[in-house]
Each structure stands twice: as structure tokens, then as C-alpha cells.
Amino acid sequence: MSPAPAAPPRTPAAVVARTAATDLFGTRFPVVAGGLQFLADATYAAACARAGIIGFLTSNHFPDDASLRAEIRKARDLCGDLPFGVNIAMLPRSSEHERIERIVEVVAEEGVRFVETTGRSPEPYLPVLKAAGAKVMHKVPGLKYAEKAQSVGVDMVVIVGWECGGHPGPNAIGSIVNAALARQRLRIPYLIGGGIGHGAQVLAALAMGASGALMGTRFLASTEIPAHDGYKAALCAASENDTTISLWSVRNNARTLINETTRLVAELERANPDAGIGPLLPHVSGAAARRTYADGDTSRGMVYAGQALGFVSKPQSVAEIVEDLIAEFAAARAQLDACF
Template structure:
């Protein structure tokens, strides 16, 4: 892997990283090896807190990451409504007691936790799917925002606004650094995001399909073979839209809900334990699993660090070529 010169933006300056490329927190995926590889290459790797079964396990995973890199990395903490919620307070305590100073929050508003994070010197990056939510996150004191366009894997919100509009709209509305998420996998995307006003990119599916990603090789091969047409939007009638891989399970979920079914009618199909089997066992029909439209332009499974340096190098080439093309 050949090093590339730093690509600095307000986001990299804020976090002390070399390149404005973030490996988003992904359930069952954001583990030490992947996060460390991204950070070691100059990006920002993210360990996913709730992938770890207990706060003590999270502390151990953070320690493992530190053994693999001495560069900055963050921890994702996704806060969602649940019948039996995880012990979020204990996970937050494990994060700060481990000395982590960068946290990516998602799901519910981070407002109830901002005093705690500020008290411990933690800079919060909050994931949003709309400008209005990004502006609220700025008001409650987050250091940066990651704004997800409709193209993203997982939950794109209910507004259906793609990045080409959402990113410049966020640039017009925010005064804090922000990164663009959803639809990014190469240097063309990073260059476009920067031109549209973002300070970097967050990539999930691209890093899901990397050597260090702790998922079955069958999943990675499917991403490489798939096109941008091979996803489903599930839970649309429930106003809780999620973008997942197209397979027999997600097809059935769409059919049931479009036919007037309720969440209870699909609950067994969408259980998280089934999705975990996809990643661990490579059974692509075992359950639902998140993947973005960007799989249509992913064609290999390189090391995560190579992804970072390749994206930055390509972005420089694209920006230089555009300048030459349109200069007088």
C-alpha cells in the first residue's frame, strides 16, 4: 500500500486524522481489525459498540484496536427504541473509561447524552437523514454531522432525498463540519462530495466488502456481483424504511407489508439473529442484511487501508482533471 499525502478538510482538522474517509459503524462488522486498518491508513475507523455483547466486551475490543493502531478511531453507539434496551449508560461509561474521544451516534437524538460526552472530552459525530435533524444536532452541541442520503444502506429516513440534493442543502444549513454518507465507494464520490460542500465521506458498504471485514466471503462475493438494482426497501408502509439486500426473505417482507400486513407478520423474518447468520455463515438467504445502492460500483475486495488510500488518490486525480478540463 503506497502512502498518499494528506487530504485535509475541517473534518480532518477536528479529529486529527489524515484523510476525510470514515468507516461507518456497522452492526456485526465494526470490529477491531477493520477499524484499526482504516485508521492506520489515515482515515477514521469505527468500532461498533452494540456488536459487543456487554460493556466489558466493548472495553476489551477497544483495547484490541489500540494494540493494532495508535491513530485516532471512534466508537459507534446506535440508540434505538427497544422492548429490552441494552444498558446504554454502561456502554457510554465503557467508552469514556477506555479513553475514546470520538463517538458516532445514530438513531435517537444524542441530546440526552451530550453533557456526559462533553464532560469527558468526547467529540460526537451524529448520523442524520435530513437537514432538519442535522440542524438540531448542531444546536445540541455535536462536533460534526454525518448526513445519509437515500442511497444508503440501513435506514435512509422517510424523505427520500438523494445525496446530490441533500449534501449541498446541508452545506447551506450547517456551520459545523459534516460528511456525506450513502452512495460513496471511490474517489469520484469523495471528489463529488467535497465539491458539493461536504468535508468528507462515510462509507459502509465499501468497507463491508474489504479483506478485514469480519463477514463471510459469500457476502463479499455477492456485493461484487450485484448491481445497484439488487436492494429492497422494507418497512415502507410502517414508516421505518430500511434498505437491505434483495433476497427471498426481503422479497417476502415487502410482499407481506405491501399486502396490508403488520410488523408482527414479518417479525420472524427480520430478526437480527437471522441477519447475523448471513454474515457469519454466508447463507445469503438466512435473513435480511443491509447493503447500499453503491454495491453496483464495487468490483473487488481489497484491504481496507488500500481502500482509503485509493479513494484519496482517485479524488485528487478527478479534481485535477476537472480543473484542467474546464480551465480557460
């Protein structure tokens, strides 16, 4: 008797496109919602899961183990069998004040299955995470860092380009260059992020060898994001032309909405590029971002957002955004097919 054929990997019912990423996460569409500090919580991650993608709740703004543990348990309750992940954003150099080791331990103890790391090498934390059965996706702002991450044994990498909201790194390389070069240099599955907000871009990323696309900005105005309506309205009114890069003088490039703060910070950086973070800190702290999320006033503070704002025009639920992405993906595929 011949052996039974191997069972295919478990994937949800209506899979739209199957890749190494959808197989790894058990999702139906190869889009990943990256961590969003102060914004990506259990409710948001669960909305992503129900829409057929995976979302990562952010861990480093929880002040203690108990509050992080409670949020992870809430995500598990809301998601049931569906996948979610936890984002661990590290500073480029470890500091005595950070809680990364505790966060890693809580994530491992809670049996979180998917972890998105970023900021510096996750190598010291891989043994603990892997022993707990977690799959680690490391996010980097350039291919050379992706190659390093591959060499230390992460399961997947994400390369974000210069267009991205948040921290695009020092190299000013765009996503379309990253996507095609990554295919030549990486052996492990990779995602492309930075400026992606349309389903045709997801298809293009797959065509260039990626296993999917990671997005942040496209989801910022979604109804499940816990922020003031005024903030979301400002994002919807903004376009791809309304962001800028600051903090280059302290080698911590950040892409945010152009506003009073970025104009002031630009003056300070131009006037004294060697002054370090000291004079900039009062203007760029996380407290200002939290104020914006609470009161909706985007005229001040570092309001992280990327060029994918060009695709954000109205508040929508995560499910509606994913359905739009899927329809755009299908239309782009049909357009391609018509060429052959």
C-alpha cells in the same frame, strides 16, 4: 520580538486533502468508515486507521460492559497513536432493555476520543461524553435532523441519503441534494454519506461544502471485515440495482440486498400495511444477518447494503480501497482543473 506563529494542527505525514474532518480526527484523507453492526470490530477500525482514515467499531452488539471494554482496549492497542471511534446506534425511542447508558459510560471511562451516534438525539449523553473529552459526530437521515443535532451541540453531523445501506430514513432525498443544501443550513462541519464509493464523489462532496464523505457499503467486502467469503463474493457480484427498501410500514426503512426475505417482507407489508412489526420480525431479526455473515448465504435475511455496491467488484484490503479512492480523487481533481 514578534510572537511565534501558531503551530498548525497535528496531522499525519502525507495528508491528501485537509478539511475540518481530517483536522478533527487527525487523518490524511476525508473519508470516514461508519459503524457496521456485527462487522466493524477493533481489527477493522485499526485497518482504517492504518490506511489514513477513521473507522468506528460498533458497540451495541456487545452483551456486557466487559466485552465492549475489551474490544475498545484491543482497538487502542492496535491503533497506537492513530485514531479510531466507537459507534453508538440507538433505537428511535429508548426502551427498558437497551444498554445505551452503560455503553456511553464505558466509552467515556475508556477515554474514547471519537463517537458516532445515530438513531435518536444524543443530547442526553453529550454531558458525559464531552466531560470525558470525546468529540461527537451524529449521523442522521435528513437535513432537518442535522439542524436539530447542531442545535444541541454535537461537533459534526453526517447526513446520509436515500442511496445508503442500512437505514435511510423516511424522506427519500438523495445525497447530492443533501450535500448542497447542508452548506446553506449548517454552521458546523458535516459529512455526506449514502451511495458514496468513488473518489470523485468525495471530491464532489468537498466542492459542495462537506468536510468529507462517510462510507459503509464500499468497505463491506474488505478482507478485514469478519464475514464469510461467500457473503463478500455475493456483494462483489451485485450491482447498484440489487438493493431495495423494506420496513416502510413500520417507519424503519431499511436498504438491503434483494433476496427471498425482501420479497416475502414486501408481500407482507403490501398485504397488511397496518400489521406492525409482529409478523415481520421473524424474517428481519439481527440473528438472520449474523447467520449470513457466518455462512455466506445471502439468499435470506436482511443483508444490509446500499447502492454503492456498484463500486464493489473484488475483495480488497481497506488500505487498497483507500488508495483507490485517493487515486480517483486525484484524477477527478485533474479533470476539473482541465476545465478552467
